[in-house]
Amino acid sequence: MRWSKPTALALALPWLLTFAAFWLFPIVYSLVMGFTDYQLLSRGYEWVGLENYRQLLADPDFIKALKNTFVFVGGTIPVTTIVSLGLALLVSRQFRGRGLFRAGYFVPSITSMVVVALIFTNLYQRGGYVALLTELVGLSPPEHGFLFDESTALYSIMAMDVWMAVGYYMLIFLAGLKSIPVELYEAAEISGSGRIRQFFWITLPLLRPVALFILVINTIKSFQVMVEIFVMTKGKFDTSTMVYFVYEKGLTTQFQFGYASAAAYVLFVIIALFSVAQFRLLRRRQPLW
Amino acid sequence: MVVPAARSNMLVSLGRYGLLSVILILMVFPLLWMLRISFMGTGQAISMNQVLAAGFTFSNYMDIFSGDLIGRPLLNSAAVGLAVTGGNILFCFMVAYSLARFRYLVNKLLFITVILILMIPAHIIIIPLYVLMLKTGLYDSYWALILPWLVNPIGIFLVKQYIESVPPAMEDAARIDGAGDFRIAFRIVMPLCKPALAVLAIQVFFTNWNSFLFPYILTISSELRTLPVALALYQGHQAVDWQHLMAGSSIAVLPVLVLFMFMQRHVVSGITAGAVKQ
Numbered sequence: 001m002r003w004s005k006p007t008a009l010a011l012a013l014p015w016l017l018t019f020a021a022f023w024l025f026p027i028v029y030s031l032v033m034g035f036t037d038y039q040l041l042s043r044g045y046e047w048v049g050l051e052n053y054r055q056l057l058a059d060p061d062f063i064k065a066l067k068n069t070f071v072f073v074g075g076t077i078p079v080t081t082i083v084s085l086g087l088a089l090l091v092s093r094q095f096r097g098r099g100l101f102r103a104g105y106f107v108p109s110i111t112s113m114v115v116v117a118l119i120f121t122n123l124y125q126r127g128g129y130v131a132l133l134t135e136l137v138g139l140s141p142p143e144h145g146f147l148f149d150e151s152t153a154l155y156s157i158m159a160m161d162v163w164m165a166v167g168y169y170m171l172i173f174l175a176g177l178k179s180i181p182v183e184l185y186e187a188a189e190i191s192g193s194g195r196i197r198q199f200f201w202i203t204l205p206l207l208r209p210v211a212l213f214i215l216v217i218n219t220i221k222s223f224q225v226m227v228e229i230f231v232m233t234k235g236k237f238d239t240s241t242m243v244y245f246v247y248e249k250g251l252t253t254q255f256q257f258g259y260a261s262a263a264a265y266v267l268f269v270i271i272a273l274f275s276v277a278q279f280r281l282l283r284r285r286q287p288l289w
Numbered sequence: 290m291v292v293p294a295a296r297s298n299m300l301v302s303l304g305r306y307g308l309l310s311v312i313l314i315l316m317v318f319p320l321l322w323m324l325r326i327s328f329m330g331t332g333q334a335i336s337m338n339q340v341l342a343a344g345f346t347f348s349n350y351m352d353i354f355s356g357d358l359i360g361r362p363l364l365n366s367a368a369v370g371l372a373v374t375g376g377n378i379l380f381c382f383m384v385a386y387s388l389a390r391f392r393y394l395v396n397k398l399l400f401i402t403v404i405l406i407l408m409i410p411a412h413i414i415i416i417p418l419y420v421l422m423l424k425t426g427l428y429d430s431y432w433a434l435i436l437p438w439l440v441n442p443i444g445i446f447l448v449k450q451y452i453e454s455v456p457p458a459m460e461d462a463a464r465i466d467g468a469g470d471f472r473i474a475f476r477i478v479m480p481l482c483k484p485a486l487a488v489l490a491i492q493v494f495f496t497n498w499n500s501f502l503f504p505y506i507l508t509i510s511s512e513l514r515t516l517p518v519a520l521a522l523y524q525g526h527q528a529v530d531w532q533h534l535m536a537g538s539s540i541a542v543l544p545v546l547v548l549f550m551f552m553q554r555h556v557v558s559g560i561t562a563g564a565v566k567q
Contacts, residue, residue: 007470008391014380015440022437026417104313110545112499114517115538119319175561224412227501231521243412250416261416268413
């Protein structure tokens with residue numbers, strides 16, 4: 001390692017520049033804006049201290065968005081994790097046609113969110129395919145379609161998100177399953193433990209790091225749910241989420257940059273807390289289950 | 290009842306295939322639905338009967354290519370996607386090489402910034418990036434769609450790990466022969482990194498091709514719409530024109546599907562790379 005420093009810096013320069021301009025600066029800038037009443041059309045702006053944050057906590061729209069985001073995260077993540085683990089177990093062993101099933105399960109997750117949201121808008125509409133299925137089961141679908149009813153809209157979007165994400169996390173679980181040494185199962189077989197015991201004593205404990213990795217990335221992603229809300233409901237029918245709120249306050253009608261930045265920072269802190277908690281779990285030595 | 294071993298095995302595997310197939314249908318059905326609607330005549334109602342009974346026509350595809358729904362956005366998506374992907378291949382390699390082969394104080398700092406970005410949710414920059422683009426005059430230009438995404442921290446990680454697994458002997462030999470730093474980096478190390486760069490390229494291209502939020506908020510003129518933006522905004526006209534919308538959606542999905550089919554291994558290893566090295 002006796003190489004010249006200028007070269008090293010020159011090579012890293014594109015990263016340093018884009019990082020400073022498009023990440024570091026915006027992150028700091030947004031923190032600062034959060035303490036001002038800055039709006040698009042205002043001449044200047046004034047420091048308002050913690051006023052934005054105080055207003056947020058009293059804003060029913062914000063509380064609603066906060067609640068919906070937590071419903072979304074708390075509802076989708078356990079289902080997605082369990083279903084994707086189930087899928088991974090189903091297609092992990094060698095059998096004829098395995099590649100086809102794996103690819104088929106995975107395909108939704110590389111499809112554009114906008115396209116998926118459009119397709120499901122159609123499936124969920126009044127008299128649409130899902131309504132038909134609901135009637136077949138003997139239930140009555142919402143009168144104006146699943147996305148036009150406060151009691152079903154958010155859950156319908158959540159179901160779509162689970163459908164879309166399971167194949168992706170299945171792949172990660174598969175990689176985790178592959179890294180478990182076969183000898184462990186052979187030893188268990190010899191000592192006479194059945195499939196179920198093997199699953200609880202070998203598979204699950206050894207999948208813990210992968211499972212927690214999945215939890216962390218899925219949490220960060222799910223807290224930021226926005227595009228599907230934009231395409232499917234525009235935040236109506238009690239589906240607004242935190243990032244949708246940031247968009248709505250900051251980049252439509254009034255362009256309240258300060259207020260929206262403060263809201264974004266609240267979510268930022270929530271995500272950071274969750275990530276730190278999950279990383280703590282990831283580091284823990286003793287088994288979780 | 291005692292079932293002979295061979296027969297019970299067959300039953301088990303039959304049940305397994307049954308279950309697998311039901312799930313497969315659930316997973317691909319919405320995409321097939323999209324495809325079916327895209328071939329239905331305009332004006333036909335999207336009811337179950339119609340979907341089954343209606344014929345096939347290519348007219349929706351003809352319409353969208355001659356109209357403004359797909360033509361320009363398709364070009365925009367392709368151009369921006371290629372620019373961002375190319376930029377990532379070049380720049381992520383440069384940074385990764387610097388991180389992998391040089392030791393100096395800034396190195397640690399760089400590494401910390403990479404980690405930081407990995408952890409920071411992108412939503413935090415929505416508002417400030419919008420304001421920044423407005424103030425710098427980059428708002429509503431191709432630059433706004435390309436510049437912020439030219440270097441991807443996950444890509445840096447991926448390539449750095451790969452370079453570290455390559456022994457530096459060849460580089461030392463080249464140095465003795467009098468090759469300069471840049472020559473070594475681009476002529477010797479970069480070609481060796483092809484597998485990692487291919488994985489990176491696919492990841493970046495997919496993400497960029499599908500992305501909606503930032504292209505939507507950082508542009509306003511319809512000439513700059515990318516495919517997802519055009520599709521999301523097309524819905525808003527009058528009564529939803531599902532046939533054309535689904536034809537456009539099918540076009541948007543096609544390149545990703547084709548790339549996936551031909552480069553499945555690269556796609557998969559890009560996704561699992563982070564997870565297994567925990």
